[in-house]
Amino acid sequence: xxxxxxxxFLLAVLTxxxxxxxxxxxxxxxxxDYVTSYIASMSASGSAVSEGEALxxxxxxxxxxxxxxxxxxxxxxxxxxxxxxxxxxxRPVSDVIGDRLTLTIVISLAAIVFTxxxxxxxxxxxxxxxxxxxxxxxxxxxxxxxxxxxxxLALIIMYVAFAxxxxxxxxxxxxxxxxxxxxxxxxxxxxxxxPIPAIVLGISGTAQMIRIMRSNLLDELRKPxxxxxxxxxxxxxxVIMRYPVRVALNPFVSTIGYLLPYVVSGSIIVSLVLSxxxxxxxxxxALIAQDMFLAGTIVLLLGxxxxxxxxxxxxxxxxxxxxxxxxxx
Amino acid sequence: MAEPEAVQETEIIAEDKIAVATQWQLMxxxxxKHRLAGAGTIVLILFxxxALFADFFAYVDPLESEAQRSxxxxxxxxWFDEGSFKPYVYSLKGTRDPLTFKRVxxxxxxxxxxxxxxxxxxxxxxxxxxxxxxHLIAVEGAKASESLFLLGTDMQGRDLWSRLMYxxxxxxxxxxxxxxxxxxxxxxxxxxxxxxxxWIDTVIQRIIEILRSIPTIPLWMGLAxxxxxxxxxxxxxxxxxxxxxxxxxxxLARVVRGRFxxxxxxxxxxxxxLLGCSKTRIIFRHMVPSFISHxxxxxxxxxxxxxxxxxxxxxxGLGLRPPAISWGVLLQDAxxxxxxxxxxxxxxxxxxxxxxxxxxxxxxxxxRDAADPYG
Numbered sequence: 001x002x003x004x005x006x007x008x009f010l011l012a013v014l015t016x017x018x019x020x021x022x023x024x025x026x027x028x029x030x031x032x033d034y035v036t037s038y039i040a041s042m043s044a045s046g047s048a049v050s051e052g053e054a055l056x057x058x059x060x061x062x063x064x065x066x067x068x069x070x071x072x073x074x075x076x077x078x079x080x081x082x083x084x085x086x087x088x089x090x091r092p093v094s095d096v097i098g099d100r101l102t103l104t105i106v107i108s109l110a111a112i113v114f115t116x117x118x119x120x121x122x123x124x125x126x127x128x129x130x131x132x133x134x135x136x137x138x139x140x141x142x143x144x145x146x147x148x149x150x151x152x153l154a155l156i157i158m159y160v161a162f163a164x165x166x167x168x169x170x171x172x173x174x175x176x177x178x179x180x181x182x183x184x185x186x187x188x189x190x191x192x193x194x195p196i197p198a199i200v201l202g203i204s205g206t207a208q209m210i211r212i213m214r215s216n217l218l219d220e221l222r223k224p225x226x227x228x229x230x231x232x233x234x235x236x237x238x239v240i241m242r243y244p245v246r247v248a249l250n251p252f253v254s255t256i257g258y259l260l261p262y263v264v265s266g267s268i269i270v271s272l273v274l275s276x277x278x279x280x281x282x283x284x285x286a287l288i289a290q291d292m293f294l295a296g297t298i299v300l301l302l303g304x305x306x307x308x309x310x311x312x313x314x315x316x317x318x319x320x321x322x323x324x325x326x327x328x329x
Numbered sequence: 330m331a332e333p334e335a336v337q338e339t340e341i342i343a344e345d346k347i348a349v350a351t352q353w354q355l356m357x358x359x360x361x362k363h364r365l366a367g368a369g370t371i372v373l374i375l376f377x378x379x380a381l382f383a384d385f386f387a388y389v390d391p392l393e394s395e396a397q398r399s400x401x402x403x404x405x406x407x408w409f410d411e412g413s414f415k416p417y418v419y420s421l422k423g424t425r426d427p428l429t430f431k432r433v434x435x436x437x438x439x440x441x442x443x444x445x446x447x448x449x450x451x452x453x454x455x456x457x458x459x460x461x462x463x464h465l466i467a468v469e470g471a472k473a474s475e476s477l478f479l480l481g482t483d484m485q486g487r488d489l490w491s492r493l494m495y496x497x498x499x500x501x502x503x504x505x506x507x508x509x510x511x512x513x514x515x516x517x518x519x520x521x522x523x524x525x526x527x528w529i530d531t532v533i534q535r536i537i538e539i540l541r542s543i544p545t546i547p548l549w550m551g552l553a554x555x556x557x558x559x560x561x562x563x564x565x566x567x568x569x570x571x572x573x574x575x576x577x578x579x580x581l582a583r584v585v586r587g588r589f590x591x592x593x594x595x596x597x598x599x600x601x602x603l604l605g606c607s608k609t610r611i612i613f614r615h616m617v618p619s620f621i622s623h624x625x626x627x628x629x630x631x632x633x634x635x636x637x638x639x640x641x642x643x644x645x646g647l648g649l650r651p652p653a654i655s656w657g658v659l660l661q662d663a664x665x666x667x668x669x670x671x672x673x674x675x676x677x678x679x680x681x682x683x684x685x686x687x688x689x690x691x692x693x694x695x696x697r698d699a700a701d702p703y704g
Contacts, residue, residue, distance in 0.1 A: 015539045022548060029555035147686040149637045151644060152679045155663060163670050170666070258541060265546040269641055273664070283547055284645055287554035295554070299547045310542050 001318065001325055008314045012307050019303035020078075024071050027296035078300075084293040086286070093297045097279060101301055103172060104278040107271075108263045108309075110194045111201035115259065119206045120252075123213025127221065127248075128240060138210060145207035150266045154200045154273040169196050170275045197274055201266050205259050212255060216248035250321045256313040261306045268302075356622060359699040366695020369688040376501055376685055383498040384453035387491035388464045389474040392652055397423055398486035400672045401434050404478045406444065416444040418468075420476055442476045443469045481674040483662050492654055493678055499655040501685070503570055504636040510574035511635075512628055515581025522582065523589025524612065530586075537579045545576050546641065553647040562653045569648050573638045577631045584627040588620035622700035629693035633686040640682055656682050 035057050060077070077084070083093035126135045148156075161169045172193045173186070180186055220226065221244055229239045271280030279298050286294040318325050347355070360366060379386050401421065408416050419436035426433050448467025454460050468477050480489035522533040549572050556568050592598055601611050636656075642648030643657025644664070651658055659678040663669050669676060 011535065011538060014535065015542050018539045019543055022543070023551075026548075026551035026555060029552075143687060143690060144683075146690060147633070147683050149641060149682070149686075151641060152660075152682065155660075155669070155676065155679065158666050159669050159673065159676065162666055163673070168666075261542055261544040265544040268544075268546050268550070269645065272645065283550065284647075287550055287647065290554070292555075295551055299551050302547050303543050306544050307542060 004318060005315070008311060012311045015307045016304055019307070020075060020300060021071070023296040023300035023303070024074060026299060027074075027292040028067070028070075029292075078297075083297045086291060086294040093294050096282065096294065097298065097301065100277055100279045100282055101305070103276070104264070104267055104271075104280070104302070105305065106190070107172075107194070107197050107201065107267055107276065107278060108260070110198040111205070111263050111267070112256070112259060114195075114198040114202040115205045115209055115263075118202070119209030119213055123210045123252075124217060124240070124245060126210065126214045127217035130218065142207035142210050145203040148204070150200055150204065150270045151273050153203060154270050157196065157200065158273065170273075172197070172276050197267075197270060197276055200270050200274070201263055204266075205263060209252065209255070209259075213248060213252055216251055217244055220244035220248050250317070253313065253317045253320050256316070257310040260309045260313065264302055264306050352622075356696075356699045360695050363695035363698060365691040366698075369691030369695070372684060372688040373692060376497060376688070379494060380498045380501040381456065383494045385455070385461075385463070386465050387488075387494040388450055388466050388468075388477060389488050389491045390451065391487060391492040391495045391654055393474055394485035394487050395474075396486055398475075398478075398482050399432065399484055401478050401482040401486070402672070403481040403489075403674050406479070407441075410441070417441040418444060418477060420471070421478070442471050444477070445469055480677055481672065483659075483675065484668070489659075489674065489677065492659060493681060495654045496656050496659050496678060497681060499566075499649065499653065500636055500639060500657070500682075503566070503573070503639045503655065504632045507570045507574035507635045507639075508577060508628055508632045510571065511577035511581055511631060512624070514574070514578035516585050516624065518578070519582030519585030520589060520612070523586035524593070524608075526590075533582070534586075537582060540579050545638075549573070549576070549638070549642065550645065550647050553642055562649075565649060566653065569639065569642065573635050573642075576638060577635055581624070581627055581631060584623060585620070588623055589616065592616050592619060622696070626693055626697035626700050629689060629696055632693075633689040636682065636685060636689075 035054055039054060060073070065073075081094065083097075085091070086093045086096045122138050126138050129135055158169060161167045172190055174189050174193075221240075223244075226239060226244055229243070230236075234242075267276075267278060268280035268283060270276070271278040272284060275281065279302065283295060283298045286292075286298065350358070404418055404421065406416050406418055408414065410417055418441075419438055420440035420442055421434045422437050423432055423434050425431070445467050446465065447463050448469065449462050450464040450467045452460060452462040466477070466479070474488065478488060478490075480493065482488055483492070518533055522530045552572050553569060556565060560568070598611060598615060601615050606614070639648055639655060640657035640660065643650075643655050644660050646661060649655045649658055656678045660676075660682075663675040663679070
């Protein structure tokens with residue numbers, strides 16, 4: 001059990017390292033160095049950067065040193081919580097990202113909860129009543145859900161809501177709460193706006209999960225122990241829920257590790273269409289303005305967040321699956 | 330296996346036919362039973378025919394813009410004229426609505442423009458070298474660009490039908506090319522991982538796990554945005570293809586590795602080893618043929634993800650950029666919800682994406698089921 005945790009933890013650390021290298025690459029790919037473009041954007045907005053400031057900044061980032069030293073310096077700064085300046089905004093990156101990252105997490109989690117809440121019962125139903133009318137309907141909807149990319153579904157929902165009901169379903173807050181400080185009323189407002197983004201984000205994952213759950217459970221239901229349980233007169237509900245569903249659940253839990261990066265990924269582009277105040281629109285703006293420090297940091301934070309989520313799901317899997325918990329693979 | 334002679338074949342009963350059928354024949358028979366897969370295959374063939382002969386299916390230059398024809402609604406075709414089959418459209422006149430100042434187009438019912446199938450239009454080269462000027466649809470007695478708007482026009486007055494045809498070409502081809510690159514990466518790395526095992530396997534598996542746990546869209550957005558802005562269309566096209574193919578290879582590598590590992594323990598491989606076959610011969614003569622069908626299935630199922638990636642990136646303005654035309658580029662016009670409510674036909678390209686992705690999924694599922702001898 002300990003070996004499993006250590007192995008997963010090491011993998012998570014390795015992944016964070018890989019993500020940091022990739023983010024650093026993104027920051028450094030465009031031509032010209034950060035300080036030059038920082039000075040340019042500052043003077044464009046009217047505030048000049050003095051020679052001394054520029055020199056200090058260059059020194060801090062080690063821009064005259066080899067790329068590996070630059071990387072180490074960047075990592076050191078980040079570990080101190082200093083993510084650099086967002087040029088367009090003239091504020092520290094951490095200020096600009098702040099709330100938006102939290103909202104990204106909230107939306108991603110909501111989507112995963114939605115996925116689970118829907119996929120579990122439907123998957124069980126489809127396996128138990130295989131080839132029934134509802135099973136076919138769910139399979140069909142599942143296929144459509146897989147085929148429509150999230151942003152397209154978002155577009156279609158926006159269009160239908162706007163054209164036929166005159167409602168704007170975008171955003172996460174009502175106008176009254178958008179700028180307001182956090183309060184219970186604001187949190188409630190957020191809860192009311194969550195379902196649509198959660199559905200849009202969750203739908204393709206749900207389709208996959210239903211298929212996984214259905215085929216896992218079908219495999220289990222064919223096994224002799226299920227027949228034994230029936231032969232001994234257990235109620236149908238107990239026969240199915242007591243063991244087969246529990247066993248079928250394991251691969252289901254382990255896929256959450258893949259579901260999370262997928263949902264976070266999707267949230268970026270869906271947020272743009274639904275104009276949600278997550279890091280998505282911020283990332284796109286930063287990339288188009290070539291504000292690479294902001295962009296790189298967002299990619300880094302999203303990646304790290306996903307890795308933490310995956311690690312938690314690994315621990316969760318250990319808790320559900322005694323084969324892992326007891327150290328046998 | 331040799332084909333039985335024609336005379337004998339009629340005498341052989343069905344069971345014997347199965348007994349002597351090759352692996353591919355068995356697969357084909359199983360695949361034919363799968364109705365959805367069949368439908369998907371037909372749809373995909375149509376899509377690729379359009380992709381190959383986009384010039385023929387489009388009736389005007391997709392880049393020809395005209396402010397006077399901006400945001401025209403799809404135009405109805407009248408199929409019968411005075412009782413006989415003579416399709417025609419009415420000529421359209423653009424005016425301003427006196428109240429809202431919006432441009433509106435009214436059909437001029439006195440002017441009928443006949444439509445001809447396989448008629449003459451702009452000249453082009455089939456597949457880039459055979460000159461021709463016939464198009465699927467053409468008009469008589471007027472310029473197609475001024476009179477025919479089957480799916481309406483976009484903001485700049487470019488014909489959506491013709492743009493959709495060229496967009497299909499780009500998007501379907503990008504799907505194919507990037508899946509090919511992924512396949513090469515996946516087969517090589519997955520094959521090495523599965524065949525040699527040991528620490529090489531561990532390293533490659535860890536790399537795959539790491540890649541799979543990174544949210545892809547932000548990463549690819551970053552990479553795509555870092556492409557120099559002064560690159561021409563062809564360079565951007567290839568760069569995007571490579572970026573997209575970097576997503577897909579992990580799944581393919583996983584499939585290949587799994588197959589290699591399970592085959593390595595089969596008796597016929599051991600027999601080949603004992604007979605002194607070289608490693609290359611074992612891999613390419615004995616192992617590859619027995620899992621190639623699975624690879625084809627996995628590849629087919631990987632293409633839709635590629636198409637969606639390209640569409641998403643281009644939709645964000647980070648993938649292909651105008652004047653290149655792809656489904657994603659076309660959908661960029663549909664980004665603005667207000668514009669969409671006034672001109673919903675801008676959403677039509679999304680139908681093409683959905684249908685293509687569904688068709689690939691159905692066909693891939695069919696191949697996968699057919700490739701599984703125990704299914």
